[in-house]
Structures are given as structure tokens and as C-alpha cells.
Amino acid sequence: MNAPKTPPVHVPMSQFPVRDGELLVGGIPLTRLAARVGSTPFYAYDRQLLSERVRELKSALPAAIKLHYAIKANPMPALVGHMAGIVDGLDVASGGELTVALDSGMSPKDISFAGPGKRIEELRQAVAAGVLINVESPAELDALAGIAADTGWTPRIALRVNPDFELKSSGMRMGGGPKQFGIDAETIPEVIARAESQGLVIEGFHLFAGSQNLQAESIIEAQRKCFDLAGELAKHASHPIRSLNLGGGLGIPYFPGNQRVDLAPIGANLAQIAEEAKTRFPQAELCIELGRYLVGEAGLYVCRVLDRKLSRGQVFLVTDGGLHHHLSASGNFGQVIRKNYPVAIGNRMDATTLEAANVVGPLCTPLDILGDRMMLPPAQVGDLVVVYQSGAYGATASPQRFLGHPAVAEVLV
Known part of the structure; x- marks a missing residue:
């Protein structure tokens, strides 16, 4: 019998700071930002991170090389x-x-x-x-x-x-x-x-x-x-x-x-x-x-846990977001072998206990996966799941009308 696979460790995502166990986006705690947006799911882009990336790149380039933003990325x-x-x-x-x-x-x-x-x-x-x-x-x-x-x-x-x-x-x-x-x-x-x-x-x-x-x-x-x-x-x-x-x-x-x-x-x-x-x-x-290099790391996709299910020994966190909003994170935007984007429970960043969990969306398709057996804090209904590296090829690269679910919001903070 094959031993269960150990979920892989991701590159540390440190661009968004944490305070009192919550991610900060543009200096705003995630739960407060979600209330400000008014609903989940949403994309949030951090102005300061965008500006810092451009400054970093320009400092590495000669002044004679101009920097253009390919807006197809976002x-x-x-x-x-x-x-x-x-x-x-x-x-x-x-x-x-x-x-x-x-x-x-x-x-x-x-x-x-x-x-x-x-x-x-x-x-x-x-x-x-x-x-x-x-x-x-x-x-x-x-x-x-x-x-x-x-x-x-x-x-x-x-x-x-x-x-x-x-x-x-x-x-x-x-x-x-x-x-x-x-x-x-x-x-x-x-x-x-x-x-x-x-x-x-x-x-x-x-x-x-x-x-x-x-x-x-x-x-x-x-x-x-x-x-x-x-x-x-x-x-x-x-x-x-x-x-x-x-x-x-x-x-x-x-x-x-x-x-x-x-x-x-x-x-x-x-x-x-x-x-x-x-x-x-x-x-x-x-x-x-x-495009992607300038904006990709400055964005988060945020969705809310609607249900916590146990199926034959595996935890499933069912959220109100999924491939209809974030096709690339689901693995259906160019990946040959599906790999997980970095995912976290944005309002439980100081948790010390972890569990293997699957993060899935509300769509009636097995393709609607945001995280496959990822090590995450035990999440409950109402918690906020975040997908990092979501500033590029997100909302406009996804089939938002699929199955008639609400469109995703976007905010720049």
C-alpha cells in the first residue's frame, strides 16, 4: 500500500505582512477589507507592492531601457x-x-x-x-x-x-x-x-x-x-x-x-x-x-469557506470562489500537470496546528480545485482563504459566467 504523499512546501510568501494573525493588504486587516469590499470573493491589489516592484526593476535596469506594462496581465x-x-x-x-x-x-x-x-x-x-x-x-x-x-x-x-x-x-x-x-x-x-x-x-x-x-x-x-x-x-x-x-x-x-x-x-x-x-x-x-512580473505578486484572491466536509478521511473546504474566478490557480490555464498556487487561511496566519486539506469551489465540476491536499490551519465556515500570486491573469482570464455564479470584485488598496 502506497504511503500518503507529503504536501510540498511552497516558496515563502512574505510580501503581505501579518498583524494579530491576519494578513494586511494595503495596511488593512483582511477581515476588515472583506467587510469594506462588501462580499466575497474578491481580488485585492496592493499599490505599494506594485510601486516597489517597478522601483526594484528600474534600479536594476540601465536608464536607456524603458519599461512598459503589458496590460493583458491585469x-x-x-x-x-x-x-x-x-x-x-x-x-x-x-x-x-x-x-x-x-x-x-x-x-x-x-x-x-x-x-x-x-x-x-x-x-x-x-x-x-x-x-x-x-x-x-x-x-x-x-x-x-x-x-x-x-x-x-x-x-x-x-x-x-x-x-x-x-x-x-x-x-x-x-x-x-x-x-x-x-x-x-x-x-x-x-x-x-x-x-x-x-x-x-x-x-x-x-x-x-x-x-x-x-x-x-x-x-x-x-x-x-x-x-x-x-x-x-x-x-x-x-x-x-x-x-x-x-x-x-x-x-x-x-x-x-x-x-x-x-x-x-x-x-x-x-x-x-x-x-x-x-x-x-x-x-x-x-x-x-x-506584465505578470510587475503585478502578479501584488495581488491576492480572497474567498470564504462555505462548508467544511470530511470525505473518506480527507478534509474539503468548500468556498464561494473557484475556477470561474481564478482559472489559472485551478490549474486549467496552461498547466500540463496541476500544481498548487500558494494558499493560506488569511485570518489564521498565526496558527501553529496544520492539517492536510483540499480547497475547492462551489461549481459542479471536479476541476474546481484551488488547493489539493495543502497543509493549512484547520479552517471553519466563514474563514477567508487567500491565493497568493494572483495579481496577473486572474479575473479577466477566467470564465466568470460559468454556471451563473456571481462575478468577482476587484479592489486596489
Whole structure:
């Protein structure tokens, strides 16, 4: 007979302090915050943690490398407004996100728009706004030429490049091989010629090889390859390159064994790239584009225990939250083998007794799991379960209308 598995130990989550046994979010005790929100479940994002992450990253980067926030990670308008005041640019992936970005007060010249299937209405919106459009196909290029001819407005254009390499050890690979993203690197010269024949000026290149990577050496290799590839592609353009987006890739720790990415060598590599760019791209602004890394660790998902059940020797904490609000924590957003996000009982942080418990949601599906046999304080009905690392790909990446349960609230504190 197999012995029961010992639940794994997670990376310590220390970004939210504890006082009198309760987590503090923005300095507010969790039970009081829940009362202030008015209902559970909810997401809570900490302004101070967001600002600290940006300051930490900027201190590791050379001043010549601009920092953009990819708002797909978390497009909550209040959060985007906060980020707009502390980063150098915003990157969007739809017309809806573009509206949020423009409302944030960020200058259109510092907003870029990527995505493989932009509708003609979105392209017209982006041209009218004056944002940089990362073109993903020859057909999209032709559509922009048509908009320019119809309106007299000049589109700002960069080419999104699908490189012939990928970001090694990344959780999500978005470059290399056949991809729906960008234009294959080997066809870029003919696309540049096509653009120039239609009177369009290519401002620069956008290269994004992958995301959620914790290996500094892999990120460094990808950034170097992206920079060198851009140098080769720029030789085919008649106009100087003014924009070079080297992508992102930096991940955050979610699971046992994960280690935080080391910023020092990444910053040193980017400093070298920035120095070389003075010669290779003297008129270009260089940037990196990050989403999850900037906001992921600043957020909590909070739900309330509705029932405590015992089934054949196992404890089940049934909560009012689940995969309909937090698909990624349930393991159904890209995980091949399900792993637990860090979970705690947010109002019992000083408990010394632990038990193995399963944290599940209210949905009629066995996929609705937030924690599988995790060591937690014995929780009772009314206690607050928190899921750490929930600032990115949460509410808007989840099927909130599934089975008709109430929508999740979001607060920035």
C-alpha cells in the first residue's frame, strides 16, 4: 500500500505582512477589507507592492531601457491608471485595452498595440489615437495602408517578428517555429519592401520569444538574439529604426522549488545592449515589456469557506470562489500537470496546528480545485482563504459566467 504523499512546501510568501494573525493588504486587516469590499470573493491589489516592484526593476535596469506594462496581465482600470504613472509605456492587445490605456493618461506615443487578429475597427481606432501598431501579417499591413489612404492619417508601424528561436525554459513560448504571432523573420525584408512601396514607414521591431521564465541565462540569451536579429533586419529598412521592443519573459515563483529570477545579470546584459545600440540604433528607444512580473505578486484572491466536509478521511473546504474566478490557480490555464498556487487561511496566519486539506469551489465540476491536499490551519465556515500570486491573469482570464455564479470584485488598496 502506497504511503500518503507529503504536501510540498511552497516558496515563502512574505510580501503581505501579518498583524494579530491576519494578513494586511494595503495596511488593512483582511477581515476588515472583506467587510469594506462588501462580499466575497474578491481580488485585492496592493499599490505599494506594485510601486516597489517597478522601483526594484528600474534600479536594476540601465536608464536607456524603458519599461512598459503589458496590460493583458491585469487590465483593471484603476490598476492601469496607477501603473501609467510609474512605468514608461503601456502595451495593449485589443481595442478594449486600448481604451483603458488611453483613459489612464499615458501618452499615445508611449502605447503600443499587438495581437494577431486586429479587427479593421481596432486598426482604425489605433491609427486615430496615434499609438504604435505592431503589425502581425502582410494583410494587416495592407489594411493600414488602406486606412491611411481613406483618412489621410499616418499609421505608426512596427513589425512584430516571429524569430527563428524561442525563449528556453519559458512557461509559454510565443516565438520560434510556426506561430500565429508576428511575421516570420525570414520574410521581414519583403514585408519592409511592401510597406515602403505603399508609403508606410517602419518605426521599429517588436520581438517576444516567450514568458514566465525564471532562468536569467535564458532571458539573457533571448534578449541578445533579439537585439542581434533586429540589427540584421534593420539593414533592409530605408529609414532609421526608432523603436525596438525586446519583449519580456521574466516570471514569478508559483510552485514548490521555484526560485525568483536574478535581476542583476539581466540588467548587466541590457546595459551592454543599450551601449551597443548607441551605434547600431542611434535613434531608437529600447524597451522591455512585462506584465505578470510587475503585478502578479501584488495581488491576492480572497474567498470564504462555505462548508467544511470530511470525505473518506480527507478534509474539503468548500468556498464561494473557484475556477470561474481564478482559472489559472485551478490549474486549467496552461498547466500540463496541476500544481498548487500558494494558499493560506488569511485570518489564521498565526496558527501553529496544520492539517492536510483540499480547497475547492462551489461549481459542479471536479476541476474546481484551488488547493489539493495543502497543509493549512484547520479552517471553519466563514474563514477567508487567500491565493497568493494572483495579481496577473486572474479575473479577466477566467470564465466568470460559468454556471451563473456571481462575478468577482476587484479592489486596489
